[in-house]
Amino acid sequence: MTKTATPTKKTNGKGAQGGGRQGGGRQKWSPERANAYWKRNLRLIGILLAIWFIVSYLFGLILANPLYGMRVGQLPMSFWFAQQGAIIVFVILIFVYCWVMDRVDKEFDVHE
Amino acid sequence: MRDVQLWTYIVVAITFALYIWIGYTNRVRDTKGFYVAGQGVPAIANGAATAADWMSAASFISMAGLISTMGFDGAIYLLGWTGGYVLLALLLAPYLRKFGKYTVPDFVGDRYYSQTARLIAAIATIVVSLTYVAGQMRGVGIVFSRFVGLPIEWGVVVGMAIVAFFALLGGMKGITWTQVAQYVVLIVAYMIPAVAIGIVLTGNPIPQLSFTFSDIVPRLNAVQVDLGFKEYTQPFQGKTQLDILAITIALMVGTAGLPHVITRFYTTPTVRAARYSAGWALLFIALLYTTAPAIAAFARYNLIDTLQNATVANVIQGEKQDIYELVYPDGTSVTWATSWQRTGLLAFYDKNGNGKIEIRPGAAFQGRNFKAPTDSPNEVFFDNDIIVLANPEIAQLAPIVIALVAAGGLAAALSTASGLLLAMSSAVSHDIYYRILRPTATERQRMIAGRTMILIAILFAGYFGINPPGFVSQVVAMAFGLAASSNFPAILLGIFDKRANTTGAIWGMSVGLVFTLAMILMMKSNIIFGTPAPLLNDFMGISAEGIGTIGMILNFVVAFVVSRMTAPPPQEIQELVESVRIPRGAQVVEGAH
Numbered sequence: 201m202t203k204t205a206t207p208t209k210k211t212n213g214k215g216a217q218g219g220g221r222q223g224g225g226r227q228k229w230s231p232e233r234a235n236a237y238w239k240r241n242l243r244l245i246g247i248l249l250a251i252w253f254i255v256s257y258l259f260g261l262i263l264a265n266p267l268y269g270m271r272v273g274q275l276p277m278s279f280w281f282a283q284q285g286a287i288i289v290f291v292i293l294i295f296v297y298c299w300v301m302d303r304v305d306k307e308f309d310v311h312e
Numbered sequence: 313m314r315d316v317q318l319w320t321y322i323v324v325a326i327t328f329a330l331y332i333w334i335g336y337t338n339r340v341r342d343t344k345g346f347y348v349a350g351q352g353v354p355a356i357a358n359g360a361a362t363a364a365d366w367m368s369a370a371s372f373i374s375m376a377g378l379i380s381t382m383g384f385d386g387a388i389y390l391l392g393w394t395g396g397y398v399l400l401a402l403l404l405a406p407y408l409r410k411f412g413k414y415t416v417p418d419f420v421g422d423r424y425y426s427q428t429a430r431l432i433a434a435i436a437t438i439v440v441s442l443t444y445v446a447g448q449m450r451g452v453g454i455v456f457s458r459f460v461g462l463p464i465e466w467g468v469v470v471g472m473a474i475v476a477f478f479a480l481l482g483g484m485k486g487i488t489w490t491q492v493a494q495y496v497v498l499i500v501a502y503m504i505p506a507v508a509i510g511i512v513l514t515g516n517p518i519p520q521l522s523f524t525f526s527d528i529v530p531r532l533n534a535v536q537v538d539l540g541f542k543e544y545t546q547p548f549q550g551k552t553q554l555d556i557l558a559i560t561i562a563l564m565v566g567t568a569g570l571p572h573v574i575t576r577f578y579t580t581p582t583v584r585a586a587r588y589s590a591g592w593a594l595l596f597i598a599l600l601y602t603t604a605p606a607i608a609a610f611a612r613y614n615l616i617d618t619l620q621n622a623t624v625a626n627v628i629q630g631e632k633q634d635i636y637e638l639v640y641p642d643g644t645s646v647t648w649a650t651s652w653q654r655t656g657l658l659a660f661y662d663k664n665g666n667g668k669i670e671i672r673p674g675a676a677f678q679g680r681n682f683k684a685p686t687d688s689p690n691e692v693f694f695d696n697d698i699i700v701l702a703n704p705e706i707a708q709l710a711p712i713v714i715a716l717v718a719a720g721g722l723a724a725a726l727s728t729a730s731g732l733l734l735a736m737s738s739a740v741s742h743d744i745y746y747r748i749l750r751p752t753a754t755e756r757q758r759m760i761a762g763r764t765m766i767l768i769a770i771l772f773a774g775y776f777g778i779n780p781p782g783f784v785s786q787v788v789a790m791a792f793g794l795a796a797s798s799n800f801p802a803i804l805l806g807i808f809d810k811r812a813n814t815t816g817a818i819w820g821m822s823v824g825l826v827f828t829l830a831m832i833l834m835m836k837s838n839i840i841f842g843t844p845a846p847l848l849n850d851f852m853g854i855s856a857e858g859i860g861t862i863g864m865i866l867n868f869v870v871a872f873v874v875s876r877m878t879a880p881p882p883q884e885i886q887e888l889v890e891s892v893r894i895p896r897g898a899q900v901v902e903g904a905h
Contacts, residue, residue, distance in 0.1 A: 238893055245402045252398050256391050261557055264384070264547035273524035279545040282387035283379075283605040284524060287394045287598050294401040294591035301406075301587060310896045312582045 237308045244300055248293045256286040319715035320459045327497055327719045328474060331490045331726070335478025338486040343758050346483030347414040347738055348578045353488055355585040359592020361488045362576045364495035364727035366393075366567075366597060368444075369451030370788070371604075372498060372724035377696030379608035384547040386608065388556055388857075392563025392792075394594060394601050399568040401590035405577040407807045407892040409586035414578060415735075416571045416799055417743040423806040425885055426814040427748050432821050434748075436798040437571040437739040443791040444570075445732040445769075449777025451725040458655065458701065459718035468777040471722075475730045476770050480763050484579060487730045494723035499599060501720025504713055505704045506603050509610050512707055523606035532613045539616070541673050544609065551855070558858030565864055566792025569800035572728075572735035583895035611699045614706055616671055619692065622646050624667045633682030636660040636669065648705035657695035658702075661685045733773060737765035790832045793860025797824035801867040805875075810889050812871060815878045820871025828863030832856045 259267060260282035272280035305311035340346050353361070371393070379386030411419050416437055421430025449468050456467025478486040506519045516522035523529065533543040542549055548556060567573065576593075580586045622638040625645070635653045638646040652658040659682040660669045674688030682693065704714045741761040746753050753761070798821050805812040805820075833840060834848040835856035851859055880886075891897070 234890060234894070241893070248398070248402060252395065256395055257557065257560070260387060260391060261547075261553065261560065264553070268545075268547065274527055274530050275524055276545050278547065279384055280524060282384065282547075283390050284520065284602055286391055287602055290394055290398050291591065291595050291598050293398050294587075294594055297402055298584075298587045298591055302584065305584070305895055310894045312584055312895050312898060 233308065237304070237310065240304050240308075241301070244297065244304075248297055251289065252293055255281055255289045260286050315711040316714050317461065319711045320718050323712070323715040323719045324460060324722060327493075327723065330493055331474060332477055334490045334493055335482050335486045338478075338482040338489050340481075340483050340485045341759075343414075343742075343755060343762065345485050346759060346762050347734075347742060348575075349483075349485040349488045351412075351579060351581055353579040353581070353589075355580060355588035356592050357488070357492050358576060358580050358585070358589035359594075360495040360596055361491035361727075362573065362589065362593035363596035364491040364498065364723070365576060365731035366573055366593070366728070367498065367600060367724055368448055368728040369455065369721060369725035370447070371600065372502065372721050373451070373455075373697050373700050376604040376607040376611065377699035379605055380612045380699045381696055382550055383542075383544045385550050385556060386605065388551075388559045388563065390601055390605060392560045393567060394597060395560070395564040396567025397590055397594040397597070399564065400573070400577070401587060401594075403804055404568060404574065404807070405586045405590050406583045406895065408574060408803070409577050409580060409583050410892045410895060410898045411888075412578070412898060414575075415738050415743055416574050416803070417739060418747065419806065420799075420802050420817070421743070421747060423885065423888065424802075424812075424814045424817045425881065426818065429802070429814060429817050429821070430743060430747060432818065432825075433799060433802065434739040434743040436794065436821070436825060437743075438736055440791045440795045440798075441571060441732045441736040441739075442772075443788055443794070445729055445736065445773045446776035446780060447788045448725050448729040448732065449773045450780050452722060452729065453777055455718060455721040455725060459715075459721075465778050468774055471726060471729070471777075472770050472774040475726060475733065476767065479730050479733060479766050479770070483762065483766075484575075484734055487734055488576075488579060490730065491727045494727040495596060497716075497723040498720040498727075499596070501716040501723070502600055502603060502700075504716065505700075505707060505709060506607050506610075508709050508713070509614070509703060509707045510606065513610055513613065519606035519610075520602050523609060528613060529609055532609055532616075535613070535616055535620075539670075539672055544612065552853060554853045555850075555855050555858055558854040558861045560858075562793050562796050562858050562860035562864070563789075565796035565800050566794075566860055569795035569798070569803070570792070571739070571795075571799065572731040574799075574803075575735055575738075576731070583898045607703065608699065611703055611706070615694070618646060618649070618706070619669050619671050622649075622669065624662055624669065627662075632656065633659050634661070636662065638669065648702055651705070652698055652702050656680075656682075657698045659693040661691050663689070663691055729773065733766055733769045737762065737769040741765040789857050790836075790860075793828050793832065793857070793863060794825065796860035797828040797863025797867055801864055801871060805868070805871055807889065807892060809872070809875070810886050811880055812875045813878055813881045816871040816873075816875030819874045820867040823870045824863040824867030827866055828860050831859045831863070835859070 260278060264278040267278035268276045270277040344350055375389055378389065408419055413419060417430045417433035420433035421427065449471060452471030453464035453467035456462045456470065457464045478490050507517050510519045510522045511517050514522035514526035514528050516526060529545060533545060536544050577586045580589050621641055624636050625639045626637040628635040635650060638649050640646060649658065659677065661676060662669060663685055669691050670689065671692045672690040674690045675686055676688060676690040676693045678684040678686055704717055745761050746758050801824065802817050802821050831851055835846050837843045837847045838845055851862065854862060
């Protein structure tokens with residue numbers, strides 16, 4: 201099984217330097233901390249997937265007719281989102297996720 | 313034309329020698345190297361390999377042509393085949409990498425502590441990959457026959473031999489590094505003609521910019537309306553909005569559930585690298601996918617414009633079709649039109665005898681019988697593939713560019729085929745043989761099983777490439793629906809829902825898979841079983857291409873509800889879920905236990 205070096209289920213030790221510490225981190229790993237880390241991750245995923253939905257499904261497909269009269273460059277706006285814009289935003293979304301998670305991982309001291 | 317032939321031989325030979333050399337230098341000895349390239353693939357390299365793995369002969373050759381014909385609605389492919397990477401990067405890749413085994417059934421089987429779940433995931437992997445791979449081998453054969461002049465059968469055999477060489481020796485490691493080289497070949501081959509045509513038509517060397525900012529699309533729209541078509545950019549001409557939405561979702565989620573794509577994220581050294589490699593993969597894919605709609609519009613404009621200005625100089629009576637020799641207003645011959653008519657991918661018929669070839673809405677011929685014109689005023693038939701294949705000639709580029717396009721098409725087909733073959737054979741040799749039937753097998757036995765299965769898979773795929781069942785090309789797109797309705801929900805819930813248990817997962821996967829498969833079989837029964845008409849036209853307005861979306865929703869709902877009606881998963885499984893959610897510790901794959 202994939203039992204790893206990360207102590208995912210530690211009981212609350214006594215004091216800030218308790219037994220749950222891992223790899224020189226400043227804070228001890230606890231269920232609360234695991235929860236907080238996961239909530240941060242979920243919130244970020246939620247925000248990014250909302251943008252993902254808006255640029256592709258909403259601007260590109262659902263509002264295809266209403267946005268047809270507006271322009272991006274020489275193209276109808278919905279057409280541009282459906283054939284160019286959404287794809288460009290997708291790439292940016294993934295890299296934003298990578299960058300932000302790099303920071304969150306360090307903050308929670310779970311980086312590799 | 314002889315120049316083109318010679319250049320094609322040279323370029324294809326050089327690229328093949330490169331693939332063989334890479335395969336030879338990346339030989340592996342152990343199963344970790346064989347299945348996950350020793351988990352030593354850097355993020356950018358894994359991104360390039362994923363991009364090549366992902367972009368098939370269909371992406372390379374057919375997609376721009378399809379978009380050219382579908383106009384706005386071509387967005388289903390552009391969005392559907394890119395948006396899934398966002399789901400992969402955010403929802404699957406990092407956690408699966410942390411889990412750190414070799415295959416999709418590995419995760420499903422361990423997470424749901426069930427051999428039944430493992431078996432279902434393995435079967436889903438085989439079914440999905442098999443429907444996909446037959447078309448790839450056929451693609452190799454077609455590219456060979458068109459550019460090298462080899463019969464399709466021999467083209468398939470050569471392709472099989474090359475794939476067998478690096479896949480047998482190097483497994484995932486050999487495949488990965490060959491795919492990196494194949495990505496470079498295919499993207500260069502795709503971009504050069506696109507840039508050249510962009511310069512000719514708009515004076516701007518960057519296709520994405522000239523597509524958006526030059527007046528080429530408004531001009532195309534105007535010309536289309538003049539000829540009786542709708543505007544090129546007009547949404548929902550061929551399909552309903554609901555169907556377009558369903559198809560896009562099915563393709564996106566299916567992409568995120570395709571085993572040969574997911575497996576690639578097991579090969580990175582860290583969780584962080586798995587995240588970044590998804591970003592690189594999509595960046596590399598987006599390079600082609602944002603160019604394709606530009607090529608589609610440019611080529612359509614070019615085709616219509618050429619035909620409007622050209623006049624018929626001569627008609628050569630042929631057995632299957634009459635070859636029309638066209639000349640430009642200045643008297644020079646339109647050579648590409650003549651040469652592509654000879655391939656049967658382009659056909660004209662001057663129905664009103666006015667010495668002009670007129671392109672109009674409607675089918676010009678009765679099926680592909682080019683001696684039997686219809687009543688429609690349209691006088692042109694063209695196969696979608698011609699848009700990419702003939703582009704370099706239409707733009708009158710050097711023969712070496714045409715040769716490069718051939719090498720690019722082969723790279724796209726071979727890289728996808730090798731990834732699929734590995735996914736398929738590891739489902740048998742790793743998941744079914746080692747994890748289910750013989751858990752006591754030694755490393756040596758597992759390597760033999762792995763190599764034997766990949767050889768069998770290659771022979772299997774080759775057979776279907778030479779003798780394609782009639783319905784294969786029709787059902788390839790359905791592989792996505794099957795992946796969307798089986799693997800994706802099981803993996804996602806496995807990570808994000810600690811309460812998800814065996815019973816829920818098995819019921820969810822079974823219901824999703826059976827529903828989707830049954831719907832596809834009924835909607836395509838005329839092709840698969842030969843019934844006079846499809847048994848079912850659509851399901852609440854959603855066609856076979858989009859039905860995977862409904863299957864996926866069913867899978868989610870059933871798995872969620874059943875999990876909550878039955879006992880929660882044991883403590884160690886909840887700990888497993890906790891551990892995949894955290895990056896640290898990914899390097900310690902086999903762990904201390």
